Amino acid sequence: MQCRGPVSLAPDAHHVAGSLWAGFAELHPRDWLAQLLQRRLCDLMATGGSNPARWAAISVFAVGSAGLLARQSPRLTLRAARGRCRAGPRAPVGPRSTPDSRQRGGPRPLERLGRLRRGNPAATWQWNQYCRDEGNGTYDARRHPESFVEEFLERHEQGLLPHVQLAKKGLLKRITDVLEASNVCRMSPGPAGLVSIRHAPGTGPPT
Structure with a gap:
């Protein structure tokens, strides 16, 4: 190597x-x-x-x-x-030191998730797996707390999904x-x- x-x-x-x-x-x-x-x-x-x-x-x-x-x-x-x-x-x-969306002043997690899923079909598959394993099978992001969506986005960015x-x-x-x-x-x-x-x-x- x-x-x-x-x-x-x-x-x-x-x-x-x-x-x-x-x-x-x-x-x-x-x-x-x-x-x-x-x-x-x-x-x-x-x-x-x-x-x-x-x-x-x-x-x-x-x-x-x-x-x-x-x-x-x-x-x-x-x-x-x-x-x-x-x-x-x-x-x-x-x-954990990563600032949340409010500290960053950027788009909120739901908006970021929507953009990610529209531009990346694999992210939709990952979101469904994540919701099945850790969200009691609830796939609607609006029914989860913001921290749940934020955690998914962080894992996606770090390659942990x-x-x-x-x-x-x-x-x-x-x-x-x-x-x-x-x-x-x-x-x-x-x-x-x-x-x-x-x-x-x-x-x-x-x-």
């Missing part, structure tokens, strides 16, 4: 990069998903891997479902279902099969919809 910029990542980030890249992209270098993962990993390496939200976006995209909590390492735990990262001292995550192509083409199983076949890690179901990712001994970051 060849990237420009510094590549001195924290060990936790190395575990994530190793499992994603060595397990999938290295075995499928011409695959569109592998190329996308490579670009995202390179972008992170250029910044020293200091942005946990971007690691979350990569992890969710690779796992293929924002309804899972993927344990990438003891220090980096991705709670995809809520679009939040919990990390250890190497990757601190402060309180399920990818429509992954869902339609069954790439989640494909990625899982490749990761396990390459002996990079094992994915096992746990309680309350958790998925535990256990790294194989000796698995390290790409070089």
Whole structure:
């Protein structure tokens, strides 16, 4: 894997990069998903891997479902279902600092959601999945509090929502099969919809 910029990542980030890249992209270098993962990993390496939200976006995209909590390492735990990262001292995550629509002075969440869905059919699919999983099956945005819509928009902007192509083409199983076949890690179901990712001994970051 060849990237420009510094590549001195924290060990936790190395575990994530190793499992994603060595397990999938290295075995499928011409695959569109592998190329996308490579670009995202390179972008992170250029910044020293200091942005946990971007690691979350990569992890969710690779796992293929924002309804899972993927344990990438003891220090980096991705709670995809809520679009939040919990990390250890190497990757601190402060309180939510993103201003809401009133602080920004921009359009309100309902208006932003309408524009997004009109211009992006995949966003409508993501909204329906989000409402089904976390909104009790209520799809009418007007029947949800503004904070619910705002949360969806934030997750969409950060790439923390399920990818429509992954869902339609069954790439989640494909990625899982490749990761396990390459002996990079094992994915096992746990309680309350958790998925535990256990790294194989000796698995390290790409070089």
